[in-house]
Amino acid sequence: MSDILNLRTRLLFCLCAALVIGACARDSTIAVPEMARFTLQHDGLEREYFVFLPSAYDGEQQYPVVFFLHGYGGSATGTEAEVTNGLTRYAEEYGYVAVFPQGTWFMSEGAPGERWEVTSWNHISDAFDRGPEGPICKPDADVFPCPPECGNCGQCGWASCNDDAGFLKKLAAHIGREYAVNERRTYISGFSNGAMMAHRMACEASELFAAAALVGGRVEPGFECTPAVPLPLLQINGGEDEIVPFDGRVSASGYFYSSTATTAAFWNFGAECASDTQTWMSPTIEEQVVSCTIACGGSKRESIDCVWPDGDHRWPGTRGVRGSNGYCVTDLQAASMPEQTICVEPDYRQDVWGSRLLFEFFDKHRGEEK
Numbered sequence: 001m002s003d004i005l006n007l008r009t010r011l012l013f014c015l016c017a018a019l020v021i022g023a024c025a026r027d028s029t030i031a032v033p034e035m036a037r038f039t040l041q042h043d044g045l046e047r048e049y050f051v052f053l054p055s056a057y058d059g060e061q062q063y064p065v066v067f068f069l070h071g072y073g074g075s076a077t078g079t080e081a082e083v084t085n086g087l088t089r090y091a092e093e094y095g096y097v098a099v100f101p102q103g104t105w106f107m108s109e110g111a112p113g114e115r116w117e118v119t120s121w122n123h124i125s126d127a128f129d130r131g132p133e134g135p136i137c138k139p140d141a142d143v144f145p146c147p148p149e150c151g152n153c154g155q156c157g158w159a160s161c162n163d164d165a166g167f168l169k170k171l172a173a174h175i176g177r178e179y180a181v182n183e184r185r186t187y188i189s190g191f192s193n194g195a196m197m198a199h200r201m202a203c204e205a206s207e208l209f210a211a212a213a214l215v216g217g218r219v220e221p222g223f224e225c226t227p228a229v230p231l232p233l234l235q236i237n238g239g240e241d242e243i244v245p246f247d248g249r250v251s252a253s254g255y256f257y258s259s260t261a262t263t264a265a266f267w268n269f270g271a272e273c274a275s276d277t278q279t280w281m282s283p284t285i286e287e288q289v290v291s292c293t294i295a296c297g298g299s300k301r302e303s304i305d306c307v308w309p310d311g312d313h314r315w316p317g318t319r320g321v322r323g324s325n326g327y328c329v330t331d332l333q334a335a336s337m338p339e340q341t342i343c344v345e346p347d348y349r350q351d352v353w354g355s356r357l358l359f360e361f362f363d364k365h366r367g368e369e370k
Contacts, residue, residue, distance in 0.1 A: 032092050032348065035080070035100065037332055040174060042167045048102040048336055049171060050076050052088045054095050057180070064185035065097040065175060066362060067168065069194030070326055071217070072120050072158070076100035077333040078326030078343050083191055084315050086346030087355055094359040097181055101171055103197075104162045107339070108145035116327075117339055118145050121190075121197035122164040124223050126150065128157035132222030141254025156255065159193065168201055172208050184367035189213040189358060191315060192244060199263070203227050210367030213358050216313055217244050218258045224266035230300040232365045233267050235260045236354055238311025246307055264303040268296055280304055284357045288317075304361070308354075316354030 035050040057063060068087060070079035080087050080100055091098040105119040128150075129135060137156035146153035150161040176183055188209050190198035195217030202212035206227035213234040219225075237246035237260060245251055248259030258266075268274035273296035280294035285306070292306040308316050328343035 032086065032089050035077070035088065035098075035332060037336075040167070040171055042170050043163045045104065045162065047104075047167050047171070048076070048333075050080075050100040050102075050332065051175075051179075052080075052091055052098040052100075053179075054092045054097070056095060057097070059180050062180050062182040063095060063097045064187065064362065064366075065099060065179070065181040066091065066187040066189060067099045067101065067172065067198075069101060069121060069188075069190030069197050070103065070119065071190070071192030071194050073116070074119060074191075074194075074326030075329045075333055075337060075340060076102040077330040078328040078340070079191060079194070081326070081330050081343035081346050082328055083318075083326040084346075084355055085318050085350060085352050086348050089346070089348050090352075090355045090359045094363060096359065096362075097175075097179055099171070099175055101168060102333075102336075103164065103193075104147070104149075104160050105337070106145075106148055115339060117337055118147070120147065120158065120160045121193050122160040122162055123193060123196035123200050124159065124219060125200075126161045128152075129154040130156075131220050134222070136220040136222075136256055138250065138254040159196075164197060165201060165204055168197075169205055169208070172205075182367075183208075185210050185362075186367075187211050187213070187362045189215065190217065191215045192217040192313065199225070202231055202233075206231055211362055211365040213361060214263075215315065215354065215358075216241060218260065218263050221248075221256055221258050221262075224258050224263055226266055226269040231267075232300070232302040232304075232361070233264065234304045234306070234358070234361045235263065236306045236308065236316050236357065238313060238316070239307050239309035240311060241313045243313035260305045260307070264295060264305055267303055268301050271296055271299075271301060273297075273299065273301075274303075277305075280306075282357060282360060284353050284360055288353055290316075290353075302365075306357070315352070316357075317352040318354070319350075 035052045040047050103119045103121045105117050108118045144158035147160050188198045195214040203225035206229040211232040215236045242252040244257050246260050277293045277295045280292040295303045329337050329340040
């Protein structure tokens with residue numbers, strides 16, 4: 001229980017500033033407990049992760065837990081601070097333990113004299129130029145730095161080749177032992193490359209999760225999948241996203257990604273309800289310009305597909321001036337990623353509808369006995 005002892009010590013300094021929840025939370029000054037940093041050995045590597053405990057956490061009652069995966073080039077703390085503008089604010093409001101794992105990274109030379117920390121997740125099991133349905137990028141696609149553990153990535157390879165699936169499974173088991181969490185209410189989500197990894201995990205380890213949410217990311221054609229245990233799915237994407245286009249068109253850098261419609265079809269493969277899509281609405285987005293459809297509504301395999309027409313490759317509901325991929329770290333992670341810039345502090349006064357929609361979706365799907 002060492003994680004709990006360290007983290008609860010940090011929380012003692014924050015409990016007096018608990019979040020005001022409900023309607024007041026949308027326009028009040030909000031103080032949120034801090035995250036804490038931990039490491040876990042896996043496959044010969046020291047892997048880093050961060051844990052947030054809501055101020056009400058007492059170690060007795062079981063809390064739902066969400067795993068959130070950062071995007072390509074981003075960091076665990078940068079995603080929380082800049083990509084989502086404070087996702088822990090909603091974990092505090094809704095009463096969730098939140099876990100932010102860090103993908104592996106390496107230093108790469110960019111422009112002359114420029115070095116940057118390249119982070120990624122192994123979301124398609126070391127596939128490089130081709131997948132089950134052919135090439136996964138155009139012959140003239142942009143070439144991204146190849147992670148050293150991969151060897152030769154060819155034209156299309158850019159994601160890690162480390163055992164990220166094994167790390168995340170091990171981490172989920174570790175969190176279950178260390179914290180008072182409800183294993184029936186374990187969720188996974190991510191942004192961009194993190195969403196791609198969340199997609200893979202929800203299929204390969206569907207028995208671990210109650211629902212999955214993918215924001216701004218899907219796997220390449222041929223890697224779509226169907227969870228062995230039916231799971232609800234939420235997808236949220238920007239209509240003007242050219243990095244990972246929602247409709248399956250080639251990306252601005254020359255890469256192919258599955259459309260949200262195809263992703264949903266594979267998710268519900270074989271179900272009669274998969275092709276019966278209907279318009280869907282939530283109170284959270286009633287005043288937003290967002291278009292959503294639902295298939296298999298009310299079932300274990302409910303699939304919601306939301307498109308934010310004016311959104312690009314950034315977290316839904318955040319302002320365009322903020323970082324979209326979390327190319328930064330907070331002070332908590334600065335020692336382990338020293339060449340990253342320090343993040344802008346989250347503005348908790350801003351209500352981010354994408355984050356609220358995420359937790360409302362999770363709250364609706366509470367899992368069943370495993």
